[in-house]
Amino acid sequence: MKWYILKRVLWTFVAMWIALTLTFGLISASPNPGQMRATMSCAAVGENPQECREQFRERNNLDQPVTERYKNYMVNMVTLNWGWSESRSQYVIPAILDAWRFTAQYAIPVLVISTLVGYGLGLYSAYKPYTVTDYTASFVGFFGISIPNFWFALVLIILLGTRVELVPTYYQSGIPIQQGWLSLANLRQLILPVTVLLTASLAWQMRYSRAQALEQMNAEFVKVAKAKGASQYRLMIWHVLRMAAVPLSTSFVGSLLAIFWSGSVIIEQIFAIPGLGLMTYTAIVEQDTPLVLATTLVTVFLAIFGNLLEDIAYVILDPRIDYGNR
Amino acid sequence: MSNDSEPTGQVDQSERRRFLTYLSATGVVAGLAGCSSSGESTETAAATASETAVQTTEDPLESTPTPTETEQSIPEGGVFKEATTGTTNGLNAFRIGDGETSDRVEQVMDGGFARKGEAYEDIFPMWFEDFTVSDDLTQVEVTLRDNLQFGNGYGQVTAETYIWNVENLWTADWTSFTYSYLFSVGKDNEPIDFEKVDDLTIRMTVPEPRPFFPYEEPLGGMFPLPRELAQPYVDDQNVEGLVKDEEVMRSTFNGNLGPWDLVRWSQQSVMEFERADDYYLRKWAEEDDRVPDAYAEAPFFDEYHIQYFQKQSTARQALKAGEIDRVGIPSNKVANWQGREDTTLYENPFVSFSSYLGINQRANGWDQLRNKKVRYALSHVYHNEFVATNILSGHAGVQNTLHPKWGPYYPDDAVSFDGSLDEARRLLEEGTSSDYGYSGDTFVGPDGEQVELTLVYVSDETDDLRAAYLKKRLGKVGIALNTTTTSWTSMLGNYFRTNNPAEGVSEGSVGYGSDNAHPSTYNYGPWDKAVSAKPWDLMLTLGFSYGPLTPAGTVTSLFGERENFNAYGFTPDRDLVGMREEARTAESIETARETITEMLRYLSEERPVVFESNPINYTAYRDDVAGLPNSPAASYFVDQNHDVMYFSDGKPGR
Numbered sequence: 001m002k003w004y005i006l007k008r009v010l011w012t013f014v015a016m017w018i019a020l021t022l023t024f025g026l027i028s029a030s031p032n033p034g035q036m037r038a039t040m041s042c043a044a045v046g047e048n049p050q051e052c053r054e055q056f057r058e059r060n061n062l063d064q065p066v067t068e069r070y071k072n073y074m075v076n077m078v079t080l081n082w083g084w085s086e087s088r089s090q091y092v093i094p095a096i097l098d099a100w101r102f103t104a105q106y107a108i109p110v111l112v113i114s115t116l117v118g119y120g121l122g123l124y125s126a127y128k129p130y131t132v133t134d135y136t137a138s139f140v141g142f143f144g145i146s147i148p149n150f151w152f153a154l155v156l157i158i159l160l161g162t163r164v165e166l167v168p169t170y171y172q173s174g175i176p177i178q179q180g181w182l183s184l185a186n187l188r189q190l191i192l193p194v195t196v197l198l199t200a201s202l203a204w205q206m207r208y209s210r211a212q213a214l215e216q217m218n219a220e221f222v223k224v225a226k227a228k229g230a231s232q233y234r235l236m237i238w239h240v241l242r243m244a245a246v247p248l249s250t251s252f253v254g255s256l257l258a259i260f261w262s263g264s265v266i267i268e269q270i271f272a273i274p275g276l277g278l279m280t281y282t283a284i285v286e287q288d289t290p291l292v293l294a295t296t297l298v299t300v301f302l303a304i305f306g307n308l309l310e311d312i313a314y315v316i317l318d319p320r321i322d323y324g325n326r
Numbered sequence: 327m328s329n330d331s332e333p334t335g336q337v338d339q340s341e342r343r344r345f346l347t348y349l350s351a352t353g354v355v356a357g358l359a360g361c362s363s364s365g366e367s368t369e370t371a372a373a374t375a376s377e378t379a380v381q382t383t384e385d386p387l388e389s390t391p392t393p394t395e396t397e398q399s400i401p402e403g404g405v406f407k408e409a410t411t412g413t414t415n416g417l418n419a420f421r422i423g424d425g426e427t428s429d430r431v432e433q434v435m436d437g438g439f440a441r442k443g444e445a446y447e448d449i450f451p452m453w454f455e456d457f458t459v460s461d462d463l464t465q466v467e468v469t470l471r472d473n474l475q476f477g478n479g480y481g482q483v484t485a486e487t488y489i490w491n492v493e494n495l496w497t498a499d500w501t502s503f504t505y506s507y508l509f510s511v512g513k514d515n516e517p518i519d520f521e522k523v524d525d526l527t528i529r530m531t532v533p534e535p536r537p538f539f540p541y542e543e544p545l546g547g548m549f550p551l552p553r554e555l556a557q558p559y560v561d562d563q564n565v566e567g568l569v570k571d572e573e574v575m576r577s578t579f580n581g582n583l584g585p586w587d588l589v590r591w592s593q594q595s596v597m598e599f600e601r602a603d604d605y606y607l608r609k610w611a612e613e614d615d616r617v618p619d620a621y622a623e624a625p626f627f628d629e630y631h632i633q634y635f636q637k638q639s640t641a642r643q644a645l646k647a648g649e650i651d652r653v654g655i656p657s658n659k660v661a662n663w664q665g666r667e668d669t670t671l672y673e674n675p676f677v678s679f680s681s682y683l684g685i686n687q688r689a690n691g692w693d694q695l696r697n698k699k700v701r702y703a704l705s706h707v708y709h710n711e712f713v714a715t716n717i718l719s720g721h722a723g724v725q726n727t728l729h730p731k732w733g734p735y736y737p738d739d740a741v742s743f744d745g746s747l748d749e750a751r752r753l754l755e756e757g758t759s760s761d762y763g764y765s766g767d768t769f770v771g772p773d774g775e776q777v778e779l780t781l782v783y784v785s786d787e788t789d790d791l792r793a794a795y796l797k798k799r800l801g802k803v804g805i806a807l808n809t810t811t812t813s814w815t816s817m818l819g820n821y822f823r824t825n826n827p828a829e830g831v832s833e834g835s836v837g838y839g840s841d842n843a844h845p846s847t848y849n850y851g852p853w854d855k856a857v858s859a860k861p862w863d864l865m866l867t868l869g870f871s872y873g874p875l876t877p878a879g880t881v882t883s884l885f886g887e888r889e890n891f892n893a894y895g896f897t898p899d900r901d902l903v904g905m906r907e908e909a910r911t912a913e914s915i916e917t918a919r920e921t922i923t924e925m926l927r928y929l930s931e932e933r934p935v936v937f938e939s940n941p942i943n944y945t946a947y948r949d950d951v952a953g954l955p956n957s958p959a960a961s962y963f964v965d966q967n968h969d970v971m972y973f974s975d976g977k978p979g980r
Contacts, residue, residue, distance in 0.1 A: 087815065088593040089415040089575055098593065154639065162646045169644045170635065173595040269636040274595035278636065282413070282594060285813045 005312055012308050019300045023293060024073050028066070083290030087282050092294045095279065102173065103264055103275030105181060106190050110197045110263075118205025119248070123236050125206070126213035137206060144203030149263060153196045153270045160192065167191045171273040193271050197263045208251065212244035219243070242317060249313045253306025257299060400620070401976030406627040406951070406968055409641035409653040410634055411786070413815060417577040417588060417597075419549040420495070421569050422504065426814070431549060433599050433630065434580040434588055436607070438468065438546030442963055444875060446540040451616055452607065453483070453583070454546065456527075463535040466543045470526040473606050477581035478573065480552030485522045491550040492520050500563040504846070507883075507890055508544035511536060513907050518544070537918060538910050541876050552579050582606045585625045585969045597632045601625050618970070626953075626972035638787060642946075645669065651951050651978060652968070655944040656787050657721035663946050670951070672966060673958035674943045678874050680728050683708050683796070683936035684865030688895035689828040690857040692779060696897075699757025701933040702743070704864075706753070707799045709745030710938045717791045722939035727930040728881055730940040733874040735919065737927040750803050769804035778806040782821050783866035785811040792866050810862070817868060820859045822893045825850040828857045838888050846890040853895030874962070878922050882906040885934050896934035950974045 057063040064072075076082070082092035090098075121141075125134040161169035168189040176186045216222060217240060225239050264277030272278075276295065283291035314321050414426040419435065422428045436452040446459045456469040474483035495501050497509045497517070510517045511532050519531040532539050551574065559568035573579050576588055583606065586599035611622035633650060635641040642659070644650040646668070655663050655671065663671050685704065687696045694700050714722040723731050726740040743749075754769060755762075761772035768776045781796060783789050797807040812820070825847045827836050836851040837844045850856035870891075872880035884891045886902045905925050912918035930937070945966060947954060953971035955964045 084570065086415070087413075089418070089570075090593065095593070157640065157643050162643045165647055169647045169649055170633070170640055171595075172633075173592040174590065174598060174631075177590070177592075270640055272595065272633070272635050272640065274592055278594055282813065286816045286819075 004315075008308050008311055012304050015304045016301060019297065019304075020074065020077055021070075023297065024070055027073075027293075028069070082294050085283070085288050085291040087286040087288040087291060088279070092290050095291060096276070096294060096298065099274060099276045099279045101176075101181070101275075102171075102273050103268070103277060105176070105186075106193050106197065106267075106273075107264060109190075110194055110201055113194075114198055114201040114205050118202045119209045119241065119245075121202075122206045122209030122211075123213050123241060123244075125210045126217055126240070127232070127236055129214065137210075141203040141207045144199035145207070147199065149196055149200060149266045150270060152199065153192065153267065156192050156196065157270070171271045173274050193267050193273065197267055200263065201258075209244060209248055212247055213240050216240045216243045246314060246318050246321075249310055249317065253303060253310060257303060257306075261299075400623065400626055400953075400972050401974065402623065402626045402972065403628050404973040404977040405629040405631060406652070406971065406973075406978070407631045407633055407650045408968070409644065409650045410632055411636065411638055411641065413594070413634065413813065415815070416575045416591065418569060418575045419577045420501075420503075420551060420574055422549075430597060430632070431577055432584070433586045434577050434584040434602075435549050436584050437549065441541075451610075451614065455610075455614070457540075457546075459540045463537055463539065464532055466530045466540055467523065468528055468530075468543075468545060470528075471606060471610065472526060473609060474583060475581040475604075475606070476552045476579050476583070478552075478555075478579050480554050480579055480581070483550065483583070484525050485528045486525070487550050487553065488528055488545060488548075489520055489522050490553050491548070491556075494560045495551065495556060496544075496548065498560075498563075501565050501568070502847070505544065505548075507845070508542065511539070511910075513903055534911055535913075536910050537912060537915050538876050538878070541873065542879060549577075555579055586630055589629075595634055599630045599632075601628055601630075620970045625969040627968070630968060645946055645948065648948060648978075651948045653946055655946050657718040657941065657944070658788055658791070660719060660721055660944050663944070666946075668949050670947045670949055670954065671957065672945045672947065672954055674945070674964075674966070675723075675958055676732065676962040676964075677941050677943050678730065678733075678962070679869055679871045679940055680725060680730075681722070681869045681938040681941065682725075682728075683938060684868060685894060685896075685935050686858075686862050686865070687897070687934075688824060688853045688857045688893075689855070690861040691895070692777070692863045694758045694762065695863065696853075696895075697757045698932060699753045701936070703750040703753035703757060703803070705743040705933050705936045706746050706750035707803060708796050708936045708938070709743065709799075710936070712745055713792060713795065714939045717788060717795060718939065718941065721942045721944065723942070724939050725937045727926040727937055728870070728872075728884065729877050729926050730874065733877070735874075735877055735922045735926055737923050737930060740927060740930040741933075747799070747802050754803060754805075764804060767804050776804065776806050778808060779863040780808045780810060780861065781864045781866065782810045782812060782817065782860075782862045784814050784817055786867075789866050796864070796866075807864075814867070817865075821862050821865065822858065822868060823847045823850075824856045824858050824893050824895075826857050826859050828855050831855045843888070845888050845892075848891050848893040849889060852887075853897060858893070878906040878909045878918070878925060881925050881929060885929065894934060896932075898928075898932065898934075900928055902928075948978070950978065 062069070080093045084090075085092050085095050088095045121137050125137045128134055157169050160166045171189050171193070175183065175189060179185050213236075221243075222235065222239055225235055230239070264275060265281050266277070267273065268275045268278035269281065279291070280295040282288070283295060410426075412426045414430055415421070416427070417430045417434060418427060419431050422431060438454040439452050439457060440450040442448045442450050447457055449457050451457065451471075453470055453474055454468045455471045456467070458467045459465070460467075470483060470485065470488075475481070476483060492509065496503050497506055507515075512534075516533050519529075521529045521531065523529050528545065530543050530545065555571070555573055556568060559565070559571070568574060576591065578588065580587065582602065582604040585602055585605050585607070587602050588597065589600045590596070590598040605621075605624075607617060607621045608623070610617045611619050611624075633641075633644075635644070638654075638656065641650060641653045642655070645653045648668070660671070663669060683704065685691070685695050685701060710724050710726070714720065714724045725731065726742050727737065729736050751764070751769075755764065762777070763770065765774070771777050779800065781793055783793055793809050797809065800807045825836075825844070827833050831854075835842065836856045838851055842851075844850045844856075870880065870884060882902045882905075883889045885894070885896050885898060886892060886906075887897050889903070902925065905921055909918035909921040909925075912921070950973050951971055952974045955966065
């Protein structure tokens with residue numbers, strides 16, 4: 001297994017390298033707007049556009065052989081010199097470092113809560129299928145899946161924010177900076193975004209885990225465990241969940257990215273949270289190429305790294321899976 | 327003027343940059359946003375003329391409490407929060423090209439003066455203690471106050487500072503400064519002469535008498551950079567480094583030059599300003615009768631926040647919940663905000679902003695748009711009276727040229743259209759080339775396919791309605807409309823800038839004439855050579871803010887063939903620049919009137935864009951915000967200036 005993990009880690013780096021190389025290819029093949037601007041600006045003051053183009057290329061090392069440029073590009077990527085974001089007037093890496101905390105503060109709790117509660121409810125529903133509890137949980141699940149995030153968020157803002165004034169209607173980014181990320185004021189203003197995101201992701205986790213658990217409920221090893229007098233708790237957690245968790249774990253990274261792409265972009269727009277979702281949306285709309293590239297690469301890296309963790313998780317969850325010879 | 331100032335302080339601070347023309351958006355800004363806010367916002371952008379019917383002689387500062395009353399009665403404290411949906415790239419004093427950025431910079435730096443009336447010297451003096459116009463109208467002399475200090479150890483702002491900026495930054499080719507054109511006059515762009523008279527006095531001289539020059543002199547609206555800060559970039563001619571410099575980008579060199587200091591900027595979230603401790607104007611409130619007494623203590627809030635919202639609706643909910651103190655109200659929502667007890671609705675009918683449907687007459691637009699009859703057809707299709715009445719709920723004044731009806735130069739015989747679709751169809755058939763025509767109800771092109779146009783705009787509540795109306799109406803005359811929504815920044819960069827060669831044109835031959843001139847990135851060359859990065863046919867959202875006192879400059883700048891903002895590629899068959907010069911070199915403003923009105927009439931006839939309306943702006947405030955001017959605004963000079971507003975109990979109700 002150690003050999004397998006080592007190979008998978010190495011493969012992760014290869015996959016990242018491929019992603020970076022493809023990106024370099026796309027950038028190189030695209031027209032360079034900076035070069036065009038520089039050339040035209042020079043022409044505007046009566047200079048030779050051809051000379052200006054050459055000067056620009058020289059200044060930006062575009063006159064170097066492609067191998068040299070590729071080497072510089074890779075060095076820049078590895079050293080996190082990812083360029084300048086026009087839409088935010090700052091360098092890309094500080095932009096990401098600024099934004100990720102605002103997303104992580106609600107995305108991580110949502111992921112943890114939806115996983116724990118979603119799996120718990122799913123298991124319970126599977127253990128007692130077709131009961132009132134199961135139907136109630138299913139109703140909640142379908143409601144969460146069906147209701148559009150943006151609409152639900154606006155309704156909650158009007159009801160709980162404006163009418164009852166129980167929670168803030170928008171996110172104030174100064175609060176975590178001044179009072180702390182775990183301050184009550186910050187947690188309070190996260191209630192609505194977390195609630196909205198949780199409805200969708202919790203429902204999804206619950207329905208999926210229920211389906212997986214139901215499959216395992218009739219398996220031979222469960223019957224054996226029952227026959228041996230295993231308690232309800234032990235049966236569900238140690239036997240059913242462990243087996244159900246194998247396919248479930250494959251969806252973990254997918255869930256995280258789904259929360260980001262389908263949830264954060266909308267939630268952050270509505271609640272004015274300056275996180276990765278809003279940043280990515282703005283970068284795309286404003287065609288801020290370095291920032292779009294960066295957010296895309298971060299997603300790709302996250303997916304690659306997540307897949308590595310998932311593969312390792314299989315082995316731990318199900319010892320029958322043996323990668324020893326692979 | 328008396329030692330007057332009511333705490334409402336209706337000094338038109340947005341007039342600081344006076345008659346600079348701005349690219350502006352109709353409805354993208356929810357809160358106060360200077361000139362760019364236009365359509366759905368609140369702030370006046372420039373001065374109107376005294377001849378207009380609505381002009382008032384009332385001095386907005388007249389009903390001022392006595393100094394003692396003022397000092398005793400105005401509570402201080404609290405955080406004033408304003409909502410905006412407009413994005414900005416910071417407080418870059420050197421890269422102001424839109425009203426959003428201008429509005430942010432004006433929080434931390436005052437600028438020369440604010441105009442209070444049509445008379446040349448009727449100003450509210452800020453950085454400029456004196457503003458003197460020579461009798462022969464060839465010179466303007468300004469004298470700086472003696473206590474203007476840059477921050478970060480950059481020293482005093484002097485005449486030398488301005489002259490250095492003129493020579494090294496504002497007129498230097500390598501900087502591509504947006505307003506460099508203001509530093510020359512006349513058809514041949516003769517440079518204005520800038521002369522240091524003494525340490526604090528600058529004399530600007532033009533070659534011949536120009537009655538509008540006192541309105542258009544460039545220095546009053548400029549924000550000079552400290553020499554020590556900019557010198558390394560000047561030496562290297564490194565404009566990229568200059569605009570990315572942290573101090574420039576955040577204007578943190580502002581020292582005591584404005585009422586607020588930037589303390590935190592969280593991108594795409596909030597800009598937080600705190601009350602400047604050493605605001606230079608406080609001293610002058612005591613020593614200069616022309617400075618209202620309220621400025622001895624202003625601003626009265628501890629902090630001022632500009633909170634960014636992606637959605638206008640969320641911003642309005644935040645105001646209802648008491649979490650925001652000021653937000654712009656779109657025309658179609660005004661009824662919901664009238665008569666509320668917890669908020670105050672302020673109405674400003676004097677907004678010098680023109681909304682219109684832009685028409686791309688460059689090579690990457692539909693080529694038939696260069697035909698006037700097609701533009702007439704579009705004027706029937708996109709019927710401005712319908713838009714003003716039904717989409718803007720009557721909260722706008724219809725315009726048939728680039729000037730509000732309440733302005734001093736609106737032509738009585740401006741051409742209008744009645745919205746007839748039959749007439750539109752006839753004009754389309756007549757106005758397009760012979761290979762276009764109707765096939766049944768469908769208007770088809772040379773390929774036999776239905777004509778499809780592309781509309782680009784920034785989505786918001788009213789512009790979505792405008793776009794839907796246009797799509798429906800075009801559909802009725804057999805033309806399909808594809809709509810593309812984008813952001814304000816992208817609209818400017820990808821659609822309004824034209825610094826890309828048209829298909830088949832080499833990069834080096836894009837400019838005008840033998841010298842390959844590029845008036846600006848928005849008009850980088852002739853219509854058939856320079857185009858936007860992305861193709862489009864029609865454009866909403868983007869309109870223009872301007873000073874009604876000087877429409878000749880705005881008309882020319884926007885529609886003159888080789889002028890800075892003619893991104894539309896309109897080619898006038900009259901010499902607009904010549905007419906502008908005729909007006910500008912007339913003996914007096916009165917004698918220039920006929921020429922200016924004629925220019926506006928010509929635009930009305932040509933319809934380079936489909937003129938729509940000038941908005942009535944509405945702003946909702948929490949009811950504990952005091953110091954607002956009377957609503958509706960009494961004149962064009964009345965401003966909603968938060969520098970002299972306050973919370974009635976000294977703290978926000980939250």
